Amino acid sequence: MIIEGLSIPRYDAEPLREPFLPYGHQVTTRAVMKERDEFFLFITAPTGAGKTESWFVPALTGEDTGVFFALYPTNALALDQYRTISSLRDTLAPSRQVEFLDAERLTTLRDEYPVRVSKGEVITHILQKMSTQGGGIIVTNPDIFVLALKNVFIDPYVESAVRTCVSSVIFDEFHLYDLKQTDFLLFLFDDLISSKHCSIRKFIFLSATPSKGLIEKIRDVIGGDIIIADEFCDEKEVDQRLILPPVEMSFIPAKKFSSGEIFISRFFEFEPFLSGVRTAIIFDSAIEVAVVSEFLRANTSYRVCEQSGFRKDSMDEPFDILVGNKAVEVGIDFKGDYSIQHLIFSAFSVSEFLQRFGRLRNPDPEILYRAICFAPESVCSYFSQYESISRSQLKDGLERTMRDSRVYTSFRWRWGFLEAWEYICHRAYGYLASDIIQCREKKGFLSKTGGMTTKTREEYLVESANRMYQHYFSDISLDPRSISPFLIPLDKAKDSVLDIMAELSPFRGGGFSVVIYYEPSGKIQRYDLFFLLRWTEIEFLRCEAFVKKVPEDLRSSIKNYETGTIGFAYVTGMRTKPRSVKLEGRVIEQICLPEKRRIPCKERGLFPVVKDDDKRPIPGLSLIERELMVKGVFCRYLDLSAYQSRKYYELGDYTSLISYKGGSLAIGQDAFIADCAVAESLSYERDLPLIL
Template identity: 30%
Template sequence: MRATLPLSGVELRRHDDPEYPVEDPEFEPYAHQQDLRELFRSSGEFLAVNDSPTGGGKTMSWLAPVIERGEHALAVYPTNALIHDQYNQLTDELDENFPGQGSDVAVLPITADTLRTRYAAEYPDAKTNGERLRALLRTYVYQREDPVLVLTNPDILVMMRRHIYGRTGDPGSRVRQLNEFETVVVDEFHRANRKEQNTLLFSLDEMYDLSEFQCALSKIVLLSATPTTRLEHRFEEAMSAPYHRVTSERETTEERPFDEKPTNGWGAVMPPVDLDVRSASTFDTASELLGEDWDDTEAFARQPGRTVFILDGIHEVDEVYTRLSNALDNRTVVRIDGFHRGDLEEKLDDFDVLVSNSAVEVGIDFSVDRLVFSAPDRASFVQRLGRLRTESEPQLARCYVSSTAAASLSEIEHGGRIPRAQLVETLEDAYHDPQEFESFDWRYSAAEAHHHIERRARDANSERAKGIREEGWERILRHFGGGDPPLTRSDVEAHTDVIDNAVERTLQWYRGGSLQALVYDRTLGADDRIKTYDLFYLLRHGDVEFFSRTGFDEVVPDEHDDDVSHLAPYVTGYCTYDGTIETNDDGYGRSVRLEAISEIYGWLRADDGVDDETRKPRELGGISIDVDPDGADRITSIEHLRDEMCEDLDLLCYAVKKHPRQVKNQYDLGKFLFLYPLTVGDEQWCAALGVDALYLHCAVQESQNAVDLESLGIGL
């Protein structure tokens, strides 16, 4: 099914404001930039959400008032690639728009890689990332008088706050400089999942509530899409800081559509787009692009200007990139994904055709003339379409969506260009939202928070410990205790017991744990030869060979010894990588199957009465694995991985006695919650791993509770 939608552009009103703290006399701010600056000046303490359109200057909205006030600020970005892009953008902004004050501001990009490389050279006596981080911030926060902007990811923020970079029982090893930052900015907050949003909001609320001499945080800025009703309630009722939605009061007068060219005195933040809508299955857009649509694909990419393809899976990126590279001799074709993330600036400067996935979906700044994208859900559709920005002339785009979404979009009636608001409204009906895991909040986020509070209390004296526990419990009730019946301490402790040590090793992290392999990338032109990557993606799609740790050391050149030693403690297996395998006619690679070992038999067969509803997630010490097919793409070295996975795995698991497809359908799970077949004797089960195990457990429990209520005659 195909349809063409002529979409309007989006323009924002500019304002003559000589007092706005940008030194460029021609700069005219938008209303959301003025309003957030006024919050900084008048309130001093707040939680602000800026949901102005993509390309509308959200970065400047917080940067200008922070520079004006000369404060320390910490900006949190969802990916390391975005951190490095924003580092370049912010340093350019400081040079161009704040030449007087900007030269005094230190901008520090902090990731695991920069701590291990860039800052290791600066602090040679520091032996760990935690020691380097403390030394770095001590230098820039305590030993300088000028403002500091720290750019980091949510994992590192949470690790600093929860003292994971320090040593339990040694308060002196904490990253105390975190407490000196007056402002925390979180970019793309709406892209975080439920567990991530809960972790971040609870941590920021706790920091905000500390007395000023303990923590200076007073201003929280979320750069996000329009908040859902659930999040608005959370901001208003659970967070201590007064909540403000920056665009709410003037959104109807400050933003509007335009058809061809922006109005004088207004700025174009999104261009008009002629959108070609086509259908494809999730993770299978490449088959359409390279099959029936190949002539259109090649012609689209040959046009003058810059063309971007944004797909779902790395295997799709690999297929499309390879075909276009071979077909377009006179065009510079580049790829950016989890395996090809180096030389980012050079690629973005030089490309004619860029093939990527979610790695460039958010934030990273580059110009584009035409866009091809897949859209597995509503958020991805809006985000990826938003890569076309800040141009005034109509631009071309093609999207691939499910057949049902394509049908809904084709029914939009229009006599001219379609306002973006009308498109978004249609998308809300076109896409089915998978089940929300509402009970995750009180089952597992509360347990995670309780664990963190207990760690804080153990490190304090008895009097302070009592206050930490009391304040912590009140915060848990605000954030996670709104259900009926009310949440009790015994409820929280019961769920802490369920996951036991997994709270320590999995839930306390921002994203939760996952299985990673240490990879030696042998593909031509690989930028980072040694990297970690998702184990199950490699098993499904990678041309890989696994090794024991000793065998891996023998294969990898000596020049990479330091990288291997640093990353080895965090991985489950070791492999070489030589690209991706060919997918079958349905777009699938290998099939990954888990197999029970004695520990799993003991768990699943503990009692005859144990069933899906009464079984609880469990941390496993090991599990076995097998991969189909048996043909040319068989991983003959799988025994090396099995050896690693059968010992000291420490992985959360939840098992259901059904085939994965049945479970997905029964509990209305989304495409990005992965279930794996689990063989238990001659029975077919399925298993979810890591945080997915907790989500699946919530789905099963919520479904059972709904059945129980219906049996009692209570309507839902």
């Protein structure tokens, strides 16, 4: 089947960069950025149409534009875009500062100072310097932006610096943000623009598929000035330019997480597809990526670049085949030296398909682009009737035969509002839930040095409570008086409520991470405990022993990964068959409660039990057992097994579910999703949780 290429018009207008005529969304974006002081701009052009250039060229070349915070869903994509922006900066505006920030980069910059400073002071200094020079661009992830506004970086001025120095915030791939993230960000934007002392007034969203619900919420709740910049504008059209190539597409029936196994077992069919071209292979799980990469290294002479959340090979060396998972679909812009001609990928939802298939871009008319997709049988059967199909017909067919993961909207009013209330209290009183938890555990006194004056605080709390109601409860017309018992200062809240807020606080979730040294790649990183227990050859170590065992040149970097982790481990390789992992320990109270009274909470006294066929114990596992029993596991109990719960409640393949006492536990922020799934299945989703 041939999927037709896609062309969009170019217009008779001043180019963003010589000698390239601009697209419609580029013309609109430049005009909006130049002429308006406050807006919500949606740049909605197709993949490969220069959406990023449409904002960063005006940001670099404009006068006194202020500081831009450009947020990307993964550090890999942020770094890739930083390199692109920096390269053009050197040509367009050599004096304009562009900086990439993630946790590791902040640590490096902090350590370069001649005196002891915090990461917050580093951010403050960068912002103030950019502001005095007329503008600049900070390329980072949303966590850095949110943590700075929550003042987690131990600097009393960083929040103020963000509010007063930054003029614009850019969100790339915003459609990838989940309901929790989207709701909190929109609440945050509303809070920012309601302040007279905040300079952030311009918000730019980049997405090929903008959310109708998002646009409606900005219009109806925030009252924002919405502008849509698509591929058309009012200028005279000059020509049409091909941005996505025609692709010869084949479909192969498969089940989730089975594509790698099929690829290896039928490699003789795929081998000719790989010959003589640069190819990307995108599968679902890190273990599929690891097994396929190792197979290709052992059985072919191809240069293999492995890219997943677990292992990231250097992109500085040329490659023949890149093998990755979700980290690739939003982490690498396949252009220039990274451009690919063939693509093999799995897709089991519409958004997955469009995101991964969109990696075939930047067309060369001399090249035949080809793709193979592992997909459900229904998808394969539907498209077998076509010899040629347009891009719009492709999307329509996918929406007929696939569906995206279910979104549990009850999360908004059952749990999401507590994240907003914690933020309100942080601004009003100067502390977060984690500060109070730490104070109570150490039986110390809470330092009340931040926050607002009494008069300002009272006005802000009333305004913010009303704002929170509009963002989180207006959908269900709940009586505002019913939420008033929740709206108390955090130092008066129960421990269980504070635990919930602390679990909700990380923008992209927490979970249980371990600092590991991965011997095959020679790198130190953090990774999920339960994945490591299932899939790796691993030894857990005390910190001192871990430091001694890793290569000497990496020892100083260990401190960059320690925060929020529960241990250290040395990983020698991957397993071909997983271990079974479950949680054991005391009988938690949730088991004894009726379903409606169960809520996510922190349970202590639980530890992992690991089994495999060869009955070899994991060295040092007792270190993790003790740590988990003391720290506790934030979870929600389900009567059904992990497999049954996933299917019955439509929890999705990436939900963290662990077997426990005949049922299962949803772990971390997934505990809230599981709770909402149960509430909606039993039709009490409009009830507020019984946590008071």
